[in-house]
Amino acid sequence: MELLDIQGSVTPEESRTHIRVPLELHEGCGRLNVRFEYAPKNLEDRERALELLKESYDLYILPEQREQAVARADRHLPLKNLITLSFDGPDGYRGACHRHDEVQELFLASGEASPGLMPGRLEAGEWNVTLSLHCIVTATCEYRLRAWTSEREESA
Amino acid sequence: MTWIACELHTHTLHSDGRQTLRELAEGAAKLGFGAIALTDHNTMSGLAGKADIEREFGLTIIPGMEWTTFYGHMVTIGLSEFADWRQAGRSDIDRGIAEVHRLGGIAGLAHPFRIGSPACTGCFWEYEVGDWNAVDYVEVWSGTFPSIKTDNRRAFGLWTDKLNEGYRIAATSGRDWHAQEETDEPVSVTYLEIEDEGGESGAASAASPDSGAAEPSRFGAETQPEEVGRGASSAAALAETRLIEALRQGRVSVTIGPLLTMALESGGELWSVGSSVPARVSARAASAAPTSDVPASVGSQGEEAADSVEAAAIRVKLSLDFSVRRGLWTLDDQVFKLKLHSNLGEELSLDAPFKAARPEEVGVGAAESRKALLERGALPAAPGVGTAEEPLRLDLEAELPTPAADSPRSWLRAELWGTARGAYTRIAFTNAVYFEHEEGKNRL
Numbered sequence: 064m065e066l067l068d069i070q071g072s073v074t075p076e077e078s079r080t081h082i083r084v085p086l087e088l089h090e091g092c093g094r095l096n097v098r099f100e101y102a103p104k105n106l107e108d109r110e111r112a113l114e115l116l117k118e119s120y121d122l123y124i125l126p127e128q129r130e131q132a133v134a135r136a137d138r139h140l141p142l143k144n145l146i147t148l149s150f151d152g153p154d155g156y157r158g159a160c161h162r163h164d165e166v167q168e169l170f171l172a173s174g175e176a177s178p179g180l181m182p183g184r185l186e187a188g189e190w191n192v193t194l195s196l197h198c199i200v201t202a203t204c205e206y207r208l209r210a211w212t213s214e215r216e217e218s219a
Numbered sequence: 220m221t222w223i224a225c226e227l228h229t230h231t232l233h234s235d236g237r238q239t240l241r242e243l244a245e246g247a248a249k250l251g252f253g254a255i256a257l258t259d260h261n262t263m264s265g266l267a268g269k270a271d272i273e274r275e276f277g278l279t280i281i282p283g284m285e286w287t288t289f290y291g292h293m294v295t296i297g298l299s300e301f302a303d304w305r306q307a308g309r310s311d312i313d314r315g316i317a318e319v320h321r322l323g324g325i326a327g328l329a330h331p332f333r334i335g336s337p338a339c340t341g342c343f344w345e346y347e348v349g350d351w352n353a354v355d356y357v358e359v360w361s362g363t364f365p366s367i368k369t370d371n372r373r374a375f376g377l378w379t380d381k382l383n384e385g386y387r388i389a390a391t392s393g394r395d396w397h398a399q400e401e402t403d404e405p406v407s408v409t410y411l412e413i414e415d416e417g418g419e420s421g422a423a424s425a426a427s428p429d430s431g432a433a434e435p436s437r438f439g440a441e442t443q444p445e446e447v448g449r450g451a452s453s454a455a456a457l458a459e460t461r462l463i464e465a466l467r468q469g470r471v472s473v474t475i476g477p478l479l480t481m482a483l484e485s486g487g488e489l490w491s492v493g494s495s496v497p498a499r500v501s502a503r504a505a506s507a508a509p510t511s512d513v514p515a516s517v518g519s520q521g522e523e524a525a526d527s528v529e530a531a532a533i534r535v536k537l538s539l540d541f542s543v544r545r546g547l548w549t550l551d552d553q554v555f556k557l558k559l560h561s562n563l564g565e566e567l568s569l570d571a572p573f574k575a576a577r578p579e580e581v582g583v584g585a586a587e588s589r590k591a592l593l594e595r596g597a598l599p600a601a602p603g604v605g606t607a608e609e610p611l612r613l614d615l616e617a618e619l620p621t622p623a624a625d626s627p628r629s630w631l632r633a634e635l636w637g638t639a640r641g642a643y644t645r646i647a648f649t650n651a652v653y654f655e656h657e658e659g660k661n662r663l
Contacts, residue, residue: 078289081305116338119334119337128369139338142337142338149262156301156303158262158263159260159262160234160262161261178265179264195289197287198340
């Protein structure tokens with residue numbers, strides 16, 4: 064049963080914010096499936112990337128080492144968008160998937176779950192998927208979040 | 220008391236690691252660790268199967284989680300429940316730390332000076348800590364061969380600054396270990412000194428304060444960390460508790476080679492790292508110390524005065540144990556510098572000559588292969604130089620200088636300096652011993 068299929072667009076100004084997406088889980092749900100994807104992953108505009116890096120070096124690197132850092136900036140390229148997902152059920156936190164994959168197919172069931180998520184009873188009621196926008200470096204970043212349930216634990 | 224070799228910052232494929240918990244534990248056991256903390260980013264799901272894996276590899280796995288937030292990464296360990304990392308704003312990390320404490324855990328700043336977003340999202344510590352007393356530890360060494368890295372030098376400096384400001388904060392290393400990859404770089408180890416189990420603890424605690432003056436028995440030939448790790452898995456929860464307690468109390472020593480320990484002694488009492496020398500002892504040492512204003516007395520009175528000075532002085536006992544993780548680290552032959560640092564700066568520097576195994580001695584057998592041989596050299600005191608039969612140790616003793624009355628010593632740590640991979644750097648350091656002072660006399 065499909066629970067949601069939403070799309071959105073975020074910008075660099077929304078870096079360091081969370082988007083909380085509620086889900087209503089029905090009784091007798093055997094498996095919660097989620098597919099999340101976002102694009103672009105990388106900031107391809109090299110000049111813009113170097114500009115962003117230079118700004119961050121001013122914040123994070125000692126003045127006497129900034130020049131050297133700029134000369135070695137390539138080690139930090141390409142700059143990447145990072146959005147991670149975490150899950151909450153009526154009974155509490157159900158884990159997070161903190162990794163860089165721009166396409167994530169995830170599931171939660173009583174006996175098993177995707178790495179990062181905690182298997183256990185799929186309690187009926189309000190769940191939340193939280194999108195954590197750790198860093199958006201591209202002018203815009205489009206995401207799509209789909210969730211559906213299946214009666215059986217196994218994937219269809 | 221026993222020192223356990225720990226790796227306190229690790230990841231699995233439950234976050235962005237490229238290893239299972241089993242692979243991580245196997246790799247840690249091979250590197251001689253007695254305990255690891257699993258600190259996946261924002262999840263504790265990777266702990267599934269922990270008990271079996273602990274048994275299989277004979278090490279303790281401390282539950283933990285790295286708060287991977289927008290304004291800093293914070294390693295939290297020793298909690299069984301989840302504390303929510305998503306609520307922390309830049310100015311209220313104190314609430315998050317309080318929650319970690321409420322759940323029985325402790326919290327440390329992870330790699331506080333690693334470059335932040337966008338290169339490494341949230342990696343640089345930007346939280347405004349309200350109360351530094353709430354911070355349990357700072358990961359001052361991050362990654363392999365940590366001591367030569369600028370980010371870590373800054374973190375080490377932050378720790379020193381906080382000690383100078385009067386806070387009691389522990390310092391650790393963490394590899395931030397994401398994958399089983401070979402490295403040529405020295406691996407750092409955080410040693411935690413834990414209370415011994417049940418029956419042994421009585422004997423150990425009885426031995427330390429009383430007989431301690433005669434010999435530094437607490438750092439003697441105790442059980443090897445590897446063996447303790449193996450035994451501890453049957454009582455994993457107990458082992459976890461003792462390790463967390465050790466870190467909370469600052470019974471910590473960090474190294475890329477030998478285990479460096481320090482204890483202070485005065486009038487038959489001993490204080491090891493993490494503990495506090497009471498105000499009366501500091502005051503006694505200060506008042507008994509000869510000063511340039513008072514001319515040296517003569518005759519029997521002079522002898523008495525010398526005796527009381529002797530009794531009141533604070534002596535520092537340093538020990539280097541080269542037998543730890545035998546064969547798993549190498550350093551070239553050299554004369555190390557053992558330095559004592561405090562809020563007063565560098566107070567003492569002693570020579571500690573080190574001679575590693577000769578090539579022809581290698582390959583006799585696993586146990587014999589890397590036996591480091593020490594030469595006495597021109598040492599002030601070296602009663603514990605190892606032989607082939609006993610653990611290889613170097614013991615040094617010195618009297619602590621008496622600080623000027625208007626600038627008391629508030630903390631002291633030992634550091635081992637030497638050359639590693641061609642760079643002159645810190646090889647090891649202990650956490651601090653603290654000094655209490657009477658009201659009004661404390662600089663702080």
